[in-house]
Amino acid sequence: MRSVKVSVAREKLEQDILAVAKRLFAQRGYGGVSLDHIAKAVGASKQNLLYYFPSKEELYRRVLHGVLDVWLSYMDALSQRPDDPEQAIREYIAGKLRFSREHPDDSRVYANEVISGAPIFATEIAERVIPALQADVAIFNRWAERGLCRQVDGRHLMVLLWASTQVYADWSSQISLVLGKKELGDDDFAAAEALIVDMVLRTVLLAPQRPEAPV
Amino acid sequence: MRSVKVSVAREKLEQDILAVAKRLFAQRGYGGVSLDHIAKAVGASKQNLLYYFPSKEELYRRVLHGVLDVWLSYMDALSQRPDDPEQAIREYIAGKLRFSREHPDDSRVYANEVISGAPIFATEIAERVIPALQADVAIFNRWAERGLCRQVDGRHLMVLLWASTQVYADWSSQISLVLGKKELGDDDFAAAEALIVDMVLRTVLLAPQRPEAPV
DNA sequence: GTCTATAGCCCGATAGAC
DNA sequence: GTCTATCGGGCTATAGAC
Numbered sequence: 001m002r003s004v005k006v007s008v009a010r011e012k013l014e015q016d017i018l019a020v021a022k023r024l025f026a027q028r029g030y031g032g033v034s035l036d037h038i039a040k041a042v043g044a045s046k047q048n049l050l051y052y053f054p055s056k057e058e059l060y061r062r063v064l065h066g067v068l069d070v071w072l073s074y075m076d077a078l079s080q081r082p083d084d085p086e087q088a089i090r091e092y093i094a095g096k097l098r099f100s101r102e103h104p105d106d107s108r109v110y111a112n113e114v115i116s117g118a119p120i121f122a123t124e125i126a127e128r129v130i131p132a133l134q135a136d137v138a139i140f141n142r143w144a145e146r147g148l149c150r151q152v153d154g155r156h157l158m159v160l161l162w163a164s165t166q167v168y169a170d171w172s173s174q175i176s177l178v179l180g181k182k183e184l185g186d187d188d189f190a191a192a193e194a195l196i197v198d199m200v201l202r203t204v205l206l207a208p209q210r211p212e213a214p215v
Numbered sequence: 216m217r218s219v220k221v222s223v224a225r226e227k228l229e230q231d232i233l234a235v236a237k238r239l240f241a242q243r244g245y246g247g248v249s250l251d252h253i254a255k256a257v258g259a260s261k262q263n264l265l266y267y268f269p270s271k272e273e274l275y276r277r278v279l280h281g282v283l284d285v286w287l288s289y290m291d292a293l294s295q296r297p298d299d300p301e302q303a304i305r306e307y308i309a310g311k312l313r314f315s316r317e318h319p320d321d322s323r324v325y326a327n328e329v330i331s332g333a334p335i336f337a338t339e340i341a342e343r344v345i346p347a348l349q350a351d352v353a354i355f356n357r358w359a360e361r362g363l364c365r366q367v368d369g370r371h372l373m374v375l376l377w378a379s380t381q382v383y384a385d386w387s388s389q390i391s392l393v394l395g396k397k398e399l400g401d402d403d404f405a406a407a408e409a410l411i412v413d414m415v416l417r418t419v420l421l422a423p424q425r426p427e428a429p430v
Numbered sequence: 431g432t433c434t435a436t437a438g439c440c441c442g443a444t445a446g447a448c
Numbered sequence: 449g450t451c452t453a454t455c456g457g458g459c460t461a462t463a464g465a466c
Contacts, residue, residue: 009449010449013449026330027331027332028244028245028246028331029243029244029245029246029247029327029331030243030244030247031243031244031246031247031248032244032245032246032247032331033246034440034441034442035441035442035443036440036441036442044450045450045451045452046441046442046443047443047444047450047451047452048449048450048451050442050443050444051449051450052449054443055442055443056441056442056443108330111326111330111385111386112244112327112330114385114386114388114389115241115323115326115327115330115385115386116242116243116244116247117242117388118388118389125389125392126392129389130389130392130393133393134393137393152410153406153409153410155393155394156406156407156410157410158393159379159382159383159386159390159393159407160379160382160410160411160414162382162386163378163379163381163382163386164374164375164378164379166378167374167375167377167378168374170326170329170330171326171329171330171374171377171378173329173332173333174329174333174340174344174345175374177340177341177345178345178348178349178352178370178373178374179370188371191368191371192371192374194368195367195368195371195372195375195418196375198418199375199414199415199417199418200414202414202417202418203410203413203414203417224431225431249458249459249460250459250460250461251458251459251460259432260432260433260434261459261460261461262432262433262434262461262462263431263432263433265460265461265462266431266432267431269461270460270461271459271460271461
């Protein structure tokens, strides 16, 4: 009984640390954050942090693992509808934009790591991310072979899909400035989704051409 | 005479410091780089660095100013062809991809700053970048009003254009992994350009529809 | 302009009391 | 589990000799 309560409390603090660390790593990158920053933001001592996580790098690695779990969970839309490219693409774009909307810090932590050339997480990316992306590329290629869509370069199409959706998390501060708003709202994500879906479907789907999208 | 030689040598070291600092800030972000790292990489002492630049933040600011100069110089394609949307868009995409190809570290330094919410460079971004972007959006809107292209949301189209071109600098490590290469080559940038141009023109240009792009 | 020396602080990590 | 204390080192920046 007691051991359960203790373990629950321990679990909670551990999750709090991970959440706060994620936010700070997103904002300032691995080298820009100290254990003391994280500890103070979570209301614990630096030494207590090191009781839960053996080192700063291990804490960062745990954060990145959590980020990847969330990221990949939003990315399985393509395989869910193996015979319907249009609906699969619509759901894929919607899902990736929802990730940017709901987990911007996850996106930023991952972006920081990739921009740095993934010095710490290269192995995990190669083992978990690349296979997922290549599977999606393969789905595009299979659609093309079966005549369900046009022949496009699935690899670069995939790059464009990440780029154009994740930018609404990673670059939200600058996009807000361009839109003249304090922060992005549901309407902005809806407009982004409409444009990206329209562009991709125009490019990927076979004729007959789709009607003009509403302005 | 002597003062000229001295000033030239001074100028050269200053430029060397800025170049090395740019590379390191791109890789590890502002907080992940120390003056000592930069000094050692440039073959000078940390104290000598502080003779040329009054502080770390001022050095970083100078790097960012240089980055912005380069970035903006690649971005004036739209206004060069005010009556030809297709050619303007082609040149704009080509220019932005050339920037990613030729100045990846510039792109990464800027990306790092934006992801962090632009804590240091917010003012300069608001004064130099946002007006340039809004001018480009205005050009899109004018084309639409004059019936030269379809009504699209110029702001989100602009976001998509940055995102899909800068990703080839900022995310080059991961894109290389997906493509199964050590690093990106001219052919990869050409393939990216073909896809992005095709997608954007399909979306922006008026009917009659363009023929299928070559695979 | 470049050097040595150093101030004063923050860093990650460990030891040991309770 | 959380605390105080502390180690050894790196950090930005300054002072002053040459």
